[in-house]
Amino acid sequence: MTTHPRPHASKAWVHDAIRMLExxxxxxxxxxxxxxxxxxxxxxxxxxxxxxxxxTGSLKHRLARSLILYGIVNGWIDESTTLVEASSGSTAISEAYFARMLGLDFVTVVPRSTSAEKITLIEFHGGRCHFVDDPLEVYPEAERIAAECGGYYLDQFTLAERATxxxxxxxxxxxxxxxxxxxxxxxxxxxxxxxxxxxxxxxxxxxxxxxxxxxxxxxxxxxxxxxxxxxxxxxxxxxxxxxxxxxxxxxxxxxxxxxxxxxxxxxxxxxxxxxxxxxxxxxxxxxxxxxxxxxxxxxxxxxxxxxxxxxxxxxxxxxxxxxxxxxxxxxxxxxxxxxxxxxxxxxxxxxxxxxxxxxx
CATH class of the missing domain: 3.40.50.1100 (Rossmann fold)
Structure with missing residues (x-):
């Protein structure tokens, strides 16, 4: 998981973000x-x-909400944070939905084999897709992108069990x-x-x-x-x-x-x-x-x-x-x-x- 020190998010934004997620x-x-x-x-x-x-059409709706809420309450996400994920598609669709709800940019790393229908839905909700050929490359590539843009890597494959x-x-x-x-x-x-x-x-x-x-x-x-x-x-x-x-x-x-x-x-x-x-x-x-x-x-x-x-x-x-x-x-x-x-x-x-x- 990649996090970066950042100034405290405004309490008003945090309170309103949590209200919308809840x-x-x-x-x-x-x-x-x-x-x-x-x-x-x-x-x-x-x-x-x-x-x-x-x-957002899947079980991952619950997970995406939990992951973003977890990042907010830990002080890792504020009103200017770019959210980054590694995904096979469905989690990214849901995360893009919540990112747009909160006014945040969202980028996901996905295997090139991900279905065209899922890519369309990610982009429909305002997300951007970054493609890799090797499925094992989604993890380091998401970390790299988050580090380069000073964003927050949601890291579903590590944090899912503790964010819920x-x-x-x-x-x-x-x-x-x-x-x-x-x-x-x-x-x-x-x-x-x-x-x-x-x-x-x-x-x-x-x-x-x-x-x-x-x-x-x-x-x-x-x-x-x-x-x-x-x-x-x-x-x-x-x-x-x-x-x-x-x-x-x-x-x-x-x-x-x-x-x-x-x-x-x-x-x-x-x-x-x-x-x-x-x-x-x-x-x-x-x-x-x-x-x-x-x-x-x-x-x-x-x-x-x-x-x-x-x-x-x-x-x-x-x-x-x-x-x-x-x-x-x-x-x-x-x-x-x-x-x-x-x-x-x-x-x-x-x-x-x-x-x-x-x-x-």
Whole structure:
């Protein structure tokens, strides 16, 4: 993280900035919780927390607000600060939105492979994109830009887990557990999420422990991501050096905000399985979601099959992390899928069998 000594921001600006961020939190905290259609006799219910309805269209809306608030209350951001980030797209969209709300300049370093739809949204909200070819270069390049312009590096991959108030205060875990209160299995047996920064899995894991719930947390991990093997080896230095095809989750290295001790399981999910699952979700529920939602849904299906086989009852919660319109030309484009050499049909057949028989 790069910070620079700066004169104290005016109290009037700080107070008004915090008011605007908190007002946004009040408006947007309780996103919808959808039930996925499963046979009632299984006695296991599946829910999807729809984070795509945030003003910036993704789960990262919460993170961006928390990161900027964290910088303000620590005295690292004032009314003249340029905000800088390293991102695969969605966090930068949300940070650009909040930067414009506060009258701040925003620059993000993104891999050149980031979807055109995400780039358009970053620029729509007033952000500027700086492209790199190597995904591992986003970190040092963001630090360099922040140092050169005297700005503040938001550093989501380090600060996500500490910028989020895991005890409550409208975080995603508190929202989910409150919305589950009247369901037939109100305390989830499992929460299944992807990991980009690792901040969401850390928030759920900490909140469940803090509230003394028995909820377990699983991370669904796409191909080429470092999280599964790093978690297995207990090696925080582990790196694959490769970029995930599923945008928003999966990283080429173990990120500092990923807290392995809070995770009960990490489940490998093939990219073709992620895309098949998110297409099935749209067909069965009309919810159009991004690829990372498919990754978590695919892993959740396996967990539910195991629960049914063991005769367990309960609920499983996962997320609609962002909307599918951002991926119309990739995950929902048959020509693009074919270009990647993927065959979705075996995974679609596996999902169809699961929905009929509860076997995975």
């Amino acid at each position: 007002a946004d939190a009040t408006r947007t905290a309780d996103t919808h919780l959808h039930r996925f259609p499963l046979p009632s006799e299984w006695n296991v219910d599946l829910y999807l927390k729809d984070e795509s309805v945030h003003p 108030d895991w005890r409550g205060n409208n975080n995603i875990a508190q929202s989910v557990f409150a919305q589950m209160r009247l369901e037939r299995h109100p305390i989830p047996a499992w929460v299944v999420v992807g990991a980009g920064t690792g901040g969401t899995s850390a928030t759920f894991g900490r909140y469940a422990r803090y509230m003394r719930h028995h909820t377990r947390v699983a991370v669904a991990d796409p191909e080429h991501s470092a999280f599964l093997e790093g978690w297995r080896r207990n090696d925080r230095s582990y790196s694959t050096g490769a970029s995930s095809l599923i945008e928003g989750i999966g990283r080429p290295r173990m990120e500092a905000s990923f807290i392995p001790t809070l995770i009960d399981d990490v489940i490998a999910v093939p990219d073709a399985g992620s895309i098949a699952a998110v297409r099935v979700l749209r067909e069965l529920t009309m919810n159009w979601a991004g690829g990372s939602t498919g990754t978590s849904l695919y892993a959740a299906f396996g967990i539910i099959a195991d629960m049914v086989a063991r005769g367990e009852s309960g609920s499983v919660v996962t997320l609609i992390a962002d909307g599918g319109a951002r991926y119309a030309e990739t995950y929902f484009n048959d020509a693009w899928v074919e270009q990647q050499g993927m065959d979705l049909e075996p995974h679609r057949a596996r999902i169809a069998q699961f929905l009929r028989t509860a076997r995975w």
